[in-house]
Amino acid sequence: AQKITQTQPGMFVQEKEAVTLDCTYDTSDQSYGLFWYKQPSSGEMIFLIYQGSYDEQNATEGRYSLNFQKARKSANLVISASQLGDSAMYFCAMRERPGNQFYFGTGTSLTVIP
Amino acid sequence: GAGVSQTPSNKVTEKGKYVELRCDPISGHTALYWYRQSLGQGPEFLIYFQGTGAADDSGLPNDRFFAVRPEGSVSTLKIQRTERGDSAVYLCASSPLVGMNTEAFFGQGTRLTVV
Numbered sequence: 001a002q003k004i005t006q007t008q009p010g011m012f013v014q015e016k017e018a019v020t021l022d023c024t025y026d027t028s029d030q031s032y033g034l035f036w037y038k039q040p041s042s043g044e045m046i047f048l049i050y051q052g053s054y055d056e057q058n059a060t061e062g063r064y065s066l067n068f069q070k071a072r073k074s075a076n077l078v079i080s081a082s083q084l085g086d087s088a089m090y091f092c093a094m095r096e097r098p099g100n101q102f103y104f105g106t107g108t109s110l111t112v113i114p
Numbered sequence: 115g116a117g118v119s120q121t122p123s124n125k126v127t128e129k130g131k132y133v134e135l136r137c138d139p140i141s142g143h144t145a146l147y148w149y150r151q152s153l154g155q156g157p158e159f160l161i162y163f164q165g166t167g168a169a170d171d172s173g174l175p176n177d178r179f180f181a182v183r184p185e186g187s188v189s190t191l192k193i194q195r196t197e198r199g200d201s202a203v204y205l206c207a208s209s210p211l212v213g214m215n216t217e218a219f220f221g222q223g224t225r226l227t228v229v
Contacts, residue, residue: 044220102159104149
């Protein structure tokens with residue numbers, strides 16, 4: 001079974017609007033971490049935000065927030081006030097214990113329209 | 115610089131040749147990861163090291179792929195008898211070992227093209 005599922009291959013959003021990128025995960029561990037990365041066309045992987053399985057509050061980092069619904073095993077990324085520079089691939093990832101491998105989803109391509 | 119460094123940035127090789135891809139992690143990072151990313155796909159796990167030893171090599175696709183990290187710092191991914199299907203971007207990342215919330219820091223990748 002896929003550890004991370006991202007069901008939106010491509011998304012479009014108007015500049016200055018908010019957008020939600022979906023991510024569901026599969027694990028039987030109680031302790032795990034969820035990560036979102038951005039990959040622009042230049043190819044580098046840029047870390048955006050982290051959510052721990054025991055964190056009671058949704059993580060926020062500037063314009064990024066994570067809508068964490070543990071019972072549904074979903075960790076959706078919300079980008080507020082979209083900017084043209086947000087156009088990129090976005091990957092959801094999970095790690096089940098410190099130091100272990102990161103499992104990545106297939107990604108969502110986000111295009112911000114002026 | 116202080117980031118993860120991968121060399122070469124691009125490598126073109128002929129089918130059947132041997133290639134080595136190098137990764138220089140962030141100093142002090144115990145965990146080192148190799149991923150492969152094909153066009154339009156997410157990173158696919160290959161192998162990860164804790165220190166000098168391969169803690170999990172379950173992602174290596176076959177015995178043509180091998181990776182080492184002899185001194186617990188620089189790592190080399192070695193591919194023998196390359197095939198056209200090996201063409202991809204090979205990403206290296208490093209992370210401190212402790213702490214669930216520590217992200218992986220990625221290099222810029224090596225784009226391997228097998229012709």
